[in-house]
Amino acid sequence: MLDHLERERGIKRDVLIEAVETALVSAAKKAVEAGRDLRVEIDRKSGNIRAFAKLVVVERVQNKHDEVGLATARKVKPDVQLGEEIEIEVTPKELGRIAAQTAKQAIMQKLRAAERDIILDEYRDRAGEIVNGTVRRFDRSDVIVDLGKAEAILPNRERVQTEDYAIGDRIRAYVVAVENGIRGPQIILSRSHPNFVRRLFETEVNEIADRTVEIKGIAREPGYRTKVAVWSGNEKVDPVGACVGMKGSRVKNIVRELNNEKVDIIRWSADLREFAQEALKPARIKSVTVDEPGRRILIKVDEDQLSLAIGKRGQNVRLTDKLTGYKTVIERDETAKEEFEGKKGAAAHSMADVLGITEGETTSLVAAGMNSIEVIATGAEASDIAGILGCDEEKAANIFAAAQAAHQKNMASA
Numbered sequence: 331m332l333d334h335l336e337r338e339r340g341i342k343r344d345v346l347i348e349a350v351e352t353a354l355v356s357a358a359k360k361a362v363e364a365g366r367d368l369r370v371e372i373d374r375k376s377g378n379i380r381a382f383a384k385l386v387v388v389e390r391v392q393n394k395h396d397e398v399g400l401a402t403a404r405k406v407k408p409d410v411q412l413g414e415e416i417e418i419e420v421t422p423k424e425l426g427r428i429a430a431q432t433a434k435q436a437i438m439q440k441l442r443a444a445e446r447d448i449i450l451d452e453y454r455d456r457a458g459e460i461v462n463g464t465v466r467r468f469d470r471s472d473v474i475v476d477l478g479k480a481e482a483i484l485p486n487r488e489r490v491q492t493e494d495y496a497i498g499d500r501i502r503a504y505v506v507a508v509e510n511g512i513r514g515p516q517i518i519l520s521r522s523h524p525n526f527v528r529r530l531f532e533t534e535v536n537e538i539a540d541r542t543v544e545i546k547g548i549a550r551e552p553g554y555r556t557k558v559a560v561w562s563g564n565e566k567v568d569p570v571g572a573c574v575g576m577k578g579s580r581v582k583n584i585v586r587e588l589n590n591e592k593v594d595i596i597r598w599s600a601d602l603r604e605f606a607q608e609a610l611k612p613a614r615i616k617s618v619t620v621d622e623p624g625r626r627i628l629i630k631v632d633e634d635q636l637s638l639a640i641g642k643r644g645q646n647v648r649l650t651d652k653l654t655g656y657k658t659v660i661e662r663d664e665t666a667k668e669e670f671e672g673k674k675g676a677a678a679h680s681m682a683d684v685l686g687i688t689e690g691e692t693t694s695l696v697a698a699g700m701n702s703i704e705v706i707a708t709g710a711e712a713s714d715i716a717g718i719l720g721c722d723e724e725k726a727a728n729i730f731a732a733a734q735a736a737h738q739k740n741m742a743s744a
Contacts, residue, residue: 332377340479341444347372349440350433354379357433358420368420383420387412449480450515454508460529461519465499475501475519488520492553493589502587504529522552530587531558534580537572544569546598549652553591555641557609557649561598570595602627602654609650613639616663620656627656630663684736685729691719706730707737 332346354370358381367384385398387410398418403410410416463475463482471486473495484503495501503519504526510516520526527548537543538560547559560569573595574581585593599605603618606627613635619628631639639660640647650658682692684703698718700706706715706729716726 335441339441339445340448341441345444346441347374349437349444352440353433353436354381356436357429369417381420382417384415385418387414387416446510446515449517450508450510453480453505453515453517457505457508458525458529459505460502460526460533461505462500462502463519465495465497465501467497475503477517480515480517482517482519484519484521488518488522490521490553490589490591493521522550524548524550524556527556527558527584527588527593530584531573534583535573535575537562537567537569542567543572547653549649551645551649553589555592555594555645555649556588557594557596557653559596559598559605559609559653570597602656606650606654606656606658609653610639610646610658613646615639625656627654627658629658629660631660632663636660636662685732687719687729694718703733703736703740706733 332343332350335341335346336343351370351372355368358370359368369382371380371382372378373380385403386396387400387403388397389400389412391397391399398416400410400412403414403416403418406418407416461477461482463477465473466476466481467474469483471489473484473489475482475484482503482505484501488506501521503521504523506518506520506523508515508517525548527550528545531545532538535543538545542564543560543562545558546561548556550556558573560573562569562572572580581593581595585591594611596608596611599608602620606618606620606629607615610629613631615629615631615635617630619630620626621628629639638646641649647658647660679689679692681695681703682689685692685706695701695706695715695718700710700715700718710730710733712723712726712730715721715729716723719726719729
């Protein structure tokens with residue numbers, strides 16, 4: 331039986347024998363009259379079981395549980411003296427039903443304790459690794475996963491909320507911790523931990539496993555999007571290309587394991603400005619300003635790139651914040667608009683001088699579509715000008731004539 335248990339449960343033979351010895355002590359106390367310092371010994375080779383008790387040597391026995399007569403004691407030890415303690419074999423011929431039941435319960439408790447210790451030792455060393463298991467059952471919103479020798483728990487807080495599991499599903503998960511709880515060792519799993527993605531990359535990408543490429547940072551919103559910053563000290567190795575793989579084969583395997591969660595692989599840089607631009611891709615950045623004391627990064631983009639840079643529900647910005655450790659502020663770039671307004675103002679000022687009218691009147695003409703001397707001279711009439719400016723026909727005719735004269739002069743110069 332000991333050999334069988336050693337093979338089946340992986341518990342060392344010495345541990346099993348100690349468990350049986352301890353259990354038999356409890357059982358023997360119910361069947362042996364002498365009970366002082368009772369000890370059970372199992373012969374490692376033959377399996378013979380003997381019980382011993384320490385008794386005090388006396389002239390006349392009054393308490394048979396604690397004392398032994400001098401004549402009986404000298405059969406064991408000839409030179410024994412009165413008052414001396416001596417170990418006497420008190421092996422019972424039969425323990426009885428109650429004692430046997432007590433022994434069985436004690437042995438099972440010891441075996442369970444030994445199994446828990448084995449599991450604790452084995453999985454304590456595997457914290458930080460990925461393990462495979464089968465969904466066994468659900469405990470409220472937690473998932474109980476069968477790892478073979480042990481059961482693990484995937485708590486609700488460590489689940490990816492977009493994933494659903496069914497009993498019998500095969501899943502891979504990251505071992506967050508191994509704790510010795512009240513009910514024995516608890517193996518805590520996670521599928522939402524950023525290091526789950528790190529371990530997947532180490533499995534799929536040889537360059538990461540052999541440290542040619544290094545993962546400098548991971549920012550993740552489980553189930554939606556992950557950004558991984560990679561770097562290589564070897565100039566001949568493209569860290570992003572190594573992670574993507576031929577035709578995206580490597581990253582596709584990771585995305586498949588993450589149930590189609592988007593994975594962005596970006597190039598890490600010690601220059602925070604460059605790193606922020608990489609992190610916000612695919613958005614095109616106009617300018618980057620780093621505020622070191624305030625730990626902020628001010629990003630300016632064109633109008634059409636604003637929503638792309640911010641991302642769906644601010645996702646792109648939040649992930650960039652996690653990667654850089656700085657607060658990212660994205661603003662619309664007004665430079666182009668300011669330049670346009672400046673050019674428009676200069677053009678209006680020039681037209682006012684040529685036509686002999688105020689800049690306010692020129693602005694009214696531009697707003698109506700007459701935004702150049704050429705347009706007024708070739709595409710308008712004096713009555714149109716009078717209607718826009720609300721002036722008399724004579725003034726409108728003078729403006730129109732001035733426009734025609736300036737246009738003819740420009741044509742002659744050309």
